[in-house]
Every structure is written in C-alpha cells, then in structure tokens.
Amino acid sequence: MTLSNRRCAHSTRAQTSLPALGIALVLLTVVTGLGVAMADTAIAGADRAPDERRVAAAIADRLVAAGGPLAARSNVLNKSRVDDFDQSALEGSAPPAGEYAVSVAVADEEIARSGTVHGGTRISRLVVVKSQEQRTLTPDLATTDAVTLPRRSAQATVTIDPPAGTTVWTVRANDRVVLHNRSGLDGSYEVPLVPYETTELRFQRAGQLEPGNVTVSYDAPRSTKETLVVTVDA
Template sequence: MTVPSRRCDNSTRAQTSLPALGIALVLLTVVTGLGVAMADTAIAGADRAPDERRVAAAIADQLVAGDGPLAARSNVLNQSRVDDFDQSALEENAPPASEYAVSVKLADEEIARSGTVQGGTRISRLIVVEAREPRTLTPDLTTTDAVTLPRRSARATVTIDPPTGTSVWTVRANDRVVLHNRSGLDGSYEVSLVPYETTELRFQRAGRLESGNVTVEYDAPRSTKETLVVTVDA
C-alpha cells in the first residue's frame, strides 16, 4: 500500500509544476522580447544621434558664419535679418532642413522651424545680436571743428546749412576726406564710415558755424549677448 501512495504524490507534484513552468516560460519570453526591443531602440538611437549632431552643428555654424544669412559679421547677428528669417529662409540656406525636422531658437524664442521637432539633438552657439537705432546729432561748432561718432557706425548723413558769410569746403572722417567742394558744401550728403573705429568728423571752414548749421544722422548700434540653439530631430 505504501508504493502506490508515493507514485500518487509524485504525479500530483508533476501536475502542479506544469502551470508554473508554463508561466515561467511565458515570462522569460516576454522579458527576452522586451530586452531585444530595448536593445534595438538603443541601437537605433545611437545610430541616429551622431547624424543629428552633425547636421545640427553644420546648420548652427552656417547661421553664425560671417557670410551666413543672419550675420552682420562672424558670430554677430543682424537683428533685421533675424526678424525676416523663416522656414523658407532656413531651408534655402540650410538644405538639410528640407530632409530633417529642424528648429532654430534665439533667446528661447523659435525664429524658424521645418517639420515637427519632438526631441532630437541640440547644438548651442553663443552670439551677439546687433540692432541699429537712428540718432541725430546737432553739434555745437562754435568752439570746435569736430564731432565724434561711436564705433560700428557704417554711414552717416551730414547736412550742412552754413550762415551767410561762412563757407565749409571739406569734411574729414579721421584721416580721410569724405566731402570736398572748394566752392562750399551746402546740403545733405551720404558719408561712408569705417565701422570698426570711432569716427571724428572734422569740418574745414571759413567763418562761424552756429548750433544747427550742421546735423549728423547715423545708426547707433545696440548689442546684446544671446544663445542660438539649433535642434535636429531625425
């Protein structure tokens, strides 16, 4: 009677173990599948990231280059060009933007975008944004012959209205003669300046000049440091 009892117990244990084994196999299959899927995702992400970084860096470098669509000079952006920048300009000046989703932000504000950017790789560049504000000087030339303009002024409009008995025949910008008429200068004249130096306009004259006989209009630069961020999502 003892032997049949052992066989019955063994049979019962075997039957009880079968469902547990099945569950274990199912769990193993699920875990393996998840592991393979995660590995595939990681590999795909690893393959995509270098390409995103390369494209983002190339676009960022193009936008801040001295001959780029936004630049006044290398790493200095012209505010007017920034204001006019859009998706068409982005795709025209950065052809990869036609194939990738690209976002361009300046000071945390998006200025151009192509496609839908949900993640991707970001490249930042520290730059200066330069805007220009029109200003007018009415120098008092009763005791001096010169007026000084700030650096980065590229041009000026000089208006000369001399009183009777006074003649102005030459205007110099530092060492350069920018206006000359031996018979006398009278009217408004466009003058080109060297933007990388402070400019002293000196008036060669005979007679007295009062305040208001000469006015100088120029664009004064205003610069701010900002961050340009290019995001590429492949």
C-alpha cells in the same frame, strides 16, 4: 505511507507545479520580448544619432559661414538677416532641412523650423549677433564748433540749416575735409567715416549756430554674444 498514498501525493504536487511553471514561462516570454524591443530601440537610436549629428553639424556650419544666409562674416550674424530667416530660407540654404525635421534657434529663440522636432540631436555654435541702431545728435554749436561721434560708425548724415546771416562752408572729420562749399553748405549730406576711430566733426563757419541748425545721424553698431543651436530629429 502506502504506495497508493505516495503516488497520490506525487500527483498532487505535480499538478500544483503546473500553474507556477506556466506563470514562469509567461514572465520569461515578457522579459525576453521587452529585452528584444529595448535592444531594437537602442540599435535604431544608435544608428540614427550619428546621422542626426552629421546633418545638424553641416547645417550649423553653413549658417555661421561667411557666405551663409545669416553671417556678415564667419561666426558674426547680421541681426536683420536673423529676423528675416524662416522655413523657406532654411530649406533653401540647407537642403537636408527638406528631408529632416530641423529647428534653428538663436539666443534661445527659434527662428526657423522644418517638420516637427520632438527630440533629436543638438549642435551649438557660439556667435556674435550684430545690429545697427540709428542715432541722431543735435549738437549745441553756440559755444563750440565740433561734435564727437563714437567709433564703429562708417557713415553719418549731416544736415545743415543755418539761420540768416550765418554761413557754414567746411566740415572736417578729424583732419579730413569731408564737405566744402565756399558759398555755404545748406541741406543734408552723406559723410563717410573711419569706423576704427572716434570722429570729431568740426564746422567752419561765419556767424552763430543755435541748437537745431545742425543735426548728425549715424548708425551705431551693437554686438552681443549668443548661441546658435541646430536640432535635427530624424
């Protein structure tokens, strides 16, 4: 091959390599840019996560505390307070909720939210949710003079409507006299109970009582184990 031919071939190869070099530089720039962007995102996320966790933990601890807006005592939530909780109550009881997007859920159901939560950091707390359910008994006192109430009831309403010729003058709760009138009891009465024991209400009377002459209403507590979740998205 002559010198002229060699120079021509070398020039051709150099020209062919230029586009490949340009593509390589473009790819390198793109990869570098993506790497920097991912690093920036990771750093931003790393910076944000501890702050989200701190805020979420503080709000969760506030909500389950004995003096908090939801709890009857530490880690025991009052069902009626849970039902009434909303954004205004959240922001009033947990000021960071006015600066961050916060969601509060109990038993997988959101009860309050401030802002828009897309992801963020979740903090969970195990709680007991207590509710009160009113029940009414209409005991058949024709064959007995007592009715038994379950434990955990702190108070009962006893309504006595005796028929003509019948007098009820004393009501005992276990060994305690809770109502007494020698002339006769007639009407509705609030009776305190000891919530840590089963209570037997016994009616001292003269004459017959039929079903419906006495009714006993009481609040029956109900407790369920649930999870409270606070999510904070900064």
